[in-house]
Amino acid sequence: MEQYRILIVDDHPIVREGLKLIFETEKSIIIEDEASNGAEALALVLAETNKFDLILLDISMPVMDGITFLEQLKDRGISINTMVLTTSDDADDIQAALQAGAKSVLLKDAARKEMIQTVLRTAKGESVLQPELQHILQAKRKLQQDSLLTPKELSVLGRIVKGSASKEIALDMGISERTVKAHLSSIYQKLDVGSRAEAVACAIVRKLVTY
Amino acid sequence: MEQYRILIVDDHPIVREGLKLIFETEKSIIIEDEASNGAEALALVLAETNKFDLILLDISMPVMDGITFLEQLKDRGISINTMVLTTSDDADDIQAALQAGAKSVLLKDAARKEMIQTVLRTAKGESVLQPELQHILQAKRKLQQDSLLTPKELSVLGRIVKGSASKEIALDMGISERTVKAHLSSIYQKLDVGSRAEAVACAIVRKLVTY
DNA sequence: AAATGGATTGCCCAAACGTACAATAGATAG
DNA sequence: CTATCTATTGTACGTTTGGGCAATCCATTT
Incomplete structure (x- = not known):
């Protein structure tokens, strides 16, 4: 054996x-x-x-x-x-x-x-x-695919969690403030939330961002 | 023995x-x-x-x-x-x-x-x-004492995490919107943050709210 | 080449946010 | 009793947010 x-x-x-x-x-x-x-x-x-x-x-x-x-x-x-x-x-x-x-x-x-x-x-x-x-x-x-965020969206979300304002994020990322808002709208839709506060809660709980 | x-x-x-x-x-x-x-x-x-x-x-x-x-x-x-x-x-x-x-x-x-x-x-x-x-x-x-929130503040914070607006919280709790904002300001000071988004992140990480 | 679709941006606007100044009432301390 | 402190609320103001409409650019598809 x-x-x-x-x-x-x-x-x-x-x-x-x-x-x-x-x-x-x-x-x-x-x-x-x-x-x-x-x-x-x-x-x-x-x-x-x-x-x-x-x-x-x-x-x-x-x-x-x-x-x-x-x-x-x-x-x-x-x-x-x-x-x-x-x-x-x-x-x-x-x-x-x-x-x-x-x-x-x-x-x-x-x-x-x-x-x-x-x-x-x-x-x-x-x-x-x-x-x-x-x-x-x-x-x-499945959960991840349902709420799949693009790299840029993830980047924005990370900064949102840290408390940055749209204008700051825009400067940071080298894009316009309006684009940041566009990303945010997309994030809200994908995560099924309606505000930064909710998005932050969702992001942390679902571990979409490293904290 | x-x-x-x-x-x-x-x-x-x-x-x-x-x-x-x-x-x-x-x-x-x-x-x-x-x-x-x-x-x-x-x-x-x-x-x-x-x-x-x-x-x-x-x-x-x-x-x-x-x-x-x-x-x-x-x-x-x-x-x-x-x-x-x-x-x-x-x-x-x-x-x-x-x-x-x-x-x-x-x-x-x-x-x-x-x-x-x-x-x-x-x-x-x-x-x-x-x-x-x-x-x-x-x-x-020690950590909890440093950031000790009053019951009302915790109540407000809990609703912030769920994404409620100040006006909603006021109605919910039977107080004026201005008082909600006062609680929020106090929360921000105690947690050393400056916005709802940051407060939510802090609350979840420090487990100040049940999620 | 033309069309379709996504990403980016500008302009605009109502609503919400954060805060300063200040008044009132109740509780606590001296 | 008076003074101080805290909680609550009002008014007001500048800033930020979230989103509608639309133009532009770029890539992929047809």
């Missing part, structure tokens, strides 16, 4: 212990090593590139988070199957993980059996994504 | 397993039972009120979250030592937990030793709060 060597990366000792316990029964899974953040994990991987068949990692961690770790792997051209374990069903997190190169994403509250299944399939190179998470991603894409 | 019977409440199997493993070495701690959400836990507690010396629970859980569970206990006049385990160091969560009656609060990334210590001390009736968390709470109180 084939065996898969796994690296566990999570800052919570509880989670690491729990994962070990869960995989104890599965003889084809070997917890080869563990790390408490992305930096430690990167050091382990760099020390011996072919040591692991799968990296099981958390997203939020001190020092270096999971997304940054995945990006580092990509930047260095290291190709290892990676599976992200996350608590949140936040579409942004999931999308960021996949974008950064995660093969699979699994919610931490998944059942023992599903977790083992996903680990094995991902270790073999398969990409696994819970139907639940797929729906969340779809919903997000 | 005295022994403490503990109820573990967490929706993640991993965490439950991890906790079991951690407390395995400590013979004075007995994992008497476990539940995957507040509702299950409540049923267990109601079935036999004096079964547990300590309830170790997570905040975010499906069906019934930790805060609601604590409030239920309080409403029913049930007094059991409770210890909240949380991932987030969000001041709101911590405050809500303590407000709802949690004896102790501990971050999930605490070391094994600290976790055992905290469990034992809380089971004895002591209240434990990490210095780290105390600082977070202090910082929050």
Whole structure:
């Protein structure tokens, strides 16, 4: 029987212990090593590139988070199957993980059996994504498309959130005040609002702007 | 040696397993039972009120979250030592937990030793709060005091966030438009902003309004 | 080449906004 | 009791906002 060597990366000792316990029964899974953040994990991987068949990692961690770790792997051209374990069903997190190169994403509250299944399939190179998470991603894409703002509109919106007046924004962006207002009207229509105040609330809640 | 019977409440199997493993070495701690959400836990507690010396629970859980569970206990006049385990160091969560009656609060990334210590001390009736968390709470109180808005001002601010005009707010609240503007001026001064748009951004980021 | 559609801009205007000056009434402090 | 402070409101004024109408320019389509 084939065996898969796994690296566990999570800052919570509880989670690491729990994962070990869960995989104890599965003889084809070997917890080869563990790390408490992305930096430690990167050091382990760099020390011996072919040591692991799968990296099981958390997203939020001190020092270096999971997304940054995945990006580092990509930047260095290291190709290892990676599976992200996350608590949140936040579409942004999931999308960021996949974008950064995660093969699979699994919610931490998944059942023992599903977790083992996903680990094995991902270790073999398969990409696994819970139907639940797929729906969340779809919903997000839909939401974003419905309210898709052009780069200029986003730029204007960002300045609105910071409290700039139309005239200031015009000067800032090198366009006329009337054009700023035109962009604003378009933004209002797309976000289904009728004033700067509402637009700001909408922008922050929908995370259309970085704050 | 005295022994403490503990109820573990967490929706993640991993965490439950991890906790079991951690407390395995400590013979004075007995994992008497476990539940995957507040509702299950409540049923267990109601079935036999004096079964547990300590309830170790997570905040975010499906069906019934930790805060609601604590409030239920309080409403029913049930007094059991409770210890909240949380991932987030969000001041709101911590405050809500303590407000709802949690004896102790501990971050999930605490070391094994600290976790055992905290469990034992809380089971004895002591209240434990990490210095780290105390600082977070202090910082929050300070922030809130610095920008303390009166009830009427908060009411106005809430309507501003929803996009209401001054005239509408005046009608809504049964005061004159001029008074609304006076409140607004005061809000601007306290939040150090100069327009509705900025005020909305500030209010949402500082969580001065429920959205 | 002609047409269609989007982006940009100007002019204009009513409404809303933010604020200064000031008056009134109620509460609190001395 | 008097004085001070706070909350409320009125009048007024300049600025900003949101949007209607229309001209211009540029790119894509036909």
